[in-house]
Amino acid sequence: MRKVFDFHGGIHPTENKHQSVRTPIADAGIPPELIIPLSQHIGAPARPLVAIGERVLKGQMIAEALGFVSVPVHAPTSGTIHAIEDRLIAHPSGYLAPCIVITTDGQDEWEAHSGVLNYRTLETADLISIIRNAGIAGMGGAGFPSAVKLSVKADTPIETLIINGTECEPYITADDALMREQAFEIIEGTKILQQIIGPKSTLIGVEDNKPEGIAALCAAAQGTNIEIVTFPTKYPSGGEKQLVEILTGQQVPSGGLPSEVGVVCQNIGSTVAIFDAVVKGRPLISRVTTVTGESVREPQNFEVLIGTPVQYLIDKAGYQSEKNNRLIMGGPMMGFTIPDTGVPIVKTTNCVLAPSEAELSTPPPAQACIRCGMCAEVCPASLLPQQMFWFAQGKEFEKLEEHNLFDCIECGACSFACPSNIPLVQYYRASKSEILQLRHDHEIAEQSRIRFEARQQRLEQAEQEKEAKRAARKIAAQQRAEAAQESGAEDPIQAAIDRAKIKKAEQQQDGAGDESELHKLEKAIASTAKRLTTATTKLEQAQAEGSDLVGALQTGVDKTREKMAVAKQALNDYQQHLDTRSAEQRPADAAQSAIERAMQARTTEAALSPQEKARVDLKKLQNRLKKTQATLLQSHQNAEEAKVIEALESTVARLTEKINALQPLLNTAEDA
Ligand code: SF4
Ligand code: SF4
Known part of the structure; x- marks a missing residue:
């Protein structure tokens, strides 16, 4: 008999476990709709791999793990993706979370899958990969991804593997049912875990209030090195740290993990899921959940598809809503009241408790601490x-x-x-x-x-x-300005900037001036027209009445008409002026530009002294001579007609003559 230890504290609440273990695990069946949360585990939510309207098969991965601490999600049965949206999930805060909703087709058609019967041939990494891809997360607690838990560092030696069969919370019997009915799978799953971790000792810890489960496990573990350890029932022996202390006598440090004292723990449900994944190739798509309490006619354990709505499940157990005061997900000690019966069963749901008021009454008001x-x-x-x-x-x-x-x-x-x-x-x-x-x-x-x-x-x-x-x-501009000053030349950049500024100011001034002058003239015409209308009306009235004022009014109308004519003429003149100016500012066509450039050149030339002009002429003649000589050479090479060559030779001679004629004039200028 292995020595067991005790942990500090603990209580002995009424167990109420017997009600749900009177019958074997029942199949809850396939509900019309499954609501599968993308996050049923600790870590990053899974990422959907399917689209609305797509048909999926049982066991098909419908959402992939997003990161190391994450697990994928699989279709629990065949059907069609109805929605990918936020739905109310089972959580103490009753909040919405992203879910994949499947409308089931009742065919329960599997995706092709296969396991590895002889798993001993597999490497540790392969086994961990299978567990990860099967979407297995701790099924007895917070849903920590099993593959992460099993990926212990090389520098953390694990002495003991503990399978947690304690299930200390009152009412819950899901693990007990598994121990009674699937002891072989638990032992085989434990062997797979042994292969991954390589512990010196392997213990399955079970409270002594589960004699049938203990007997089944002992029988299945015959001939193995797996030890079934029982100990007195006390709540909460199933806490990971408490169980480590009970079985090893070691205390996990504050804020630490069991691996720090050389222990890895796995839950009974997770161990069966690992066996299913490795040996049968079956991902985690269902679990055993206890439905119990005085508000159900037939409390029992069900094999439930993940995503099954609570209402569907409790109806299977004969739910009597009139008796029930609240629905609890989990046990009476650590569970929480669910906000709606439409919330789904997830990978960590070990119990749905439907107590009557007499069974679990509303606690009396709190008093002061004594x-x-x-x-x-x-x-x-x-x-x-x-x-x-x-x-x-x-x-x-x-x-x-x-x-x-x-x-x-x-x-x-x-x-x-x-x-x-x-x-x-x-x-x-x-x-x-x-x-x-x-x-x-x-x-x-x-x-x-x-x-x-x-x-x-x-x-x-x-x-x-x-x-x-x-x-x-x-600095560069300053240097250029200084260099320009030294050489007596104007700084070309500054000059260009100044010119641009002046031009812009002039344009703005011109534009503004144009607009205001035009406006003034138009305003003058408008006010004269108004005065003329008034004067004409008065004159017509006076004429109709035969008034004495007709003469004076007629003079006023005549003068106003004259003013109107003057104003119109002024506007006309001004518009013409604007038209003329814009015509002047219009870009000239190419020919006009060329003429203007030529005229400009001629004006410039006229202003040159004879010597300067001779120098310019000489430069031009030399350029022409160079080009003509090149053409002549080309013509010789191409053996062109004699008359072409003669014409070019004659041009060369004429240009040479002209250059020679200019030479004396230049010499005189240089002498001077
Ligand atoms: S709930 Fe927390 S504080 Fe209270 S007994 Fe349990 S561990 Fe201690
Ligand atoms: S009355 Fe105060 S001291 Fe006593 S159990 Fe309650 S909280 Fe603790």
Whole structure:
């Protein structure tokens, strides 16, 4: 008999386990719709691989793992993808999460799959890969991906493999049912785990309140090196750290993992799922879930497809809504009330509890703490629940962390023992959520700060580079200006800038002037026209009335007409002026430009002195001579007609003559 140890604290609540183990595991069947959350595990949610309207087969991967700490999701039966959308999921906060919704077709048609009967031939990495691809995450707790748990580092020697068959929470019998009915699979799954981890000893720890399960396991483990270890029933023996202490006597350090004391733990359900994945090639698409409580006629364990709505499942057990006061997912100690019966069963759902009011009555109102210390006495993590309660009320999160809040396994033993009915564990859960949210917010803020600072740095660097370029351009411009000053020439760049500025100012002035003058003239015409209309109306009235004022009014009308004529003429003149000017500013056509350039050249030439003109002429003649000589040479080479060659030779002679004629004039100028 292996020696077992005890852990600090613990309680003995009424077990209520017998109701659900009276019959074998039943098949819950195929509901019309399956709602499969993409995140049923700790880590990154899986990424969908299917589209709406697509037909999927049983066992087909419909969402892939996204990252190392993640697992894929598979279709639990054949059907059609109805939606990929947010649906209400089973969570204490009752929130929506991304799900793949399958409309089942009832055919339950499998995708082709096969396992490896002789798994001993497989390498460790291959086994871990199969487990990962089968989507297996811890089925007894928070859903930690099994492949990650099994990927122990080489420098962390594992002495002991523990299979957790404790199932200490009242009412739940899912693992007990597996031990009774699938002991062979548990032992074979354990052998696969042994092959992966290579422990010195392998223990299956079971509380002594499951005699049938223990007997089945002992029979299946005959002839193996797997030891079935039983110990007295006490809640929460199934806590990972508590079980390690019971079986090895070692305490996992605060904030640490069992691997730090050379232990790896796996749940019974996960062990069966590992066997199914490796030997049968079957991914995790269903699980055993206990449906119990006085509000169901036939409490029992069901093999349930992942994604099955709770309402469908409890109806299978004969749900009596009139008796029920609330539905709990999990057990009475660690479970939570579900917000709606449409939420799905997931990989970690070990129980749906439908108690009656008499069975699990609403707790009475909390009273003041009487400092009795009962909570500390029962705490299996050796915490100080009473102090943590004060800190949680005051939101003193630092002090809560100093008091190892995150070592609290949320077993609820303290709340159970508290004579003042203080819902202690709820305070700890809320505080943990707030701390995690604050950490998350802090991380986001920190990332934002880093991004902001990096951006500022980039902008500053860019500004510095721009400034350096500006300074370099300024220095270069100054140097050019100084060089131009020294050589007596105007700085060409500055001159160009000045010219551009003047031109722009002139254009703006001209445009503004044009507009305001035009407006003035048009306004004058409009007001004269108005005056003329008024004067004409008055004149017509006076004429109709035979008034004495007709003469005076007629003079006024005549004068206004004259003014109108003058104003119209002024506008006309001004428009003509504008037309003429815009015609002058219109770009000339090529011929006109050439003429203008020629005229300009002629004007320039006329202003030259005779010697300067001779120098310009000489340059032109020399250029022409050079070109003609080249053409002549080309003509000789091409053996062109004699008359072409003669004409070119004659041109060469004439140009040479002209150049020679200019020479004396230039010599005189140089002498002078
Ligand atoms: S058990 Fe309840 S009443 Fe007693 S010390 Fe703890 S919190 Fe206070
Ligand atoms: S809920 Fe936390 S504080 Fe309370 S007994 Fe359990 S481990 Fe201790």
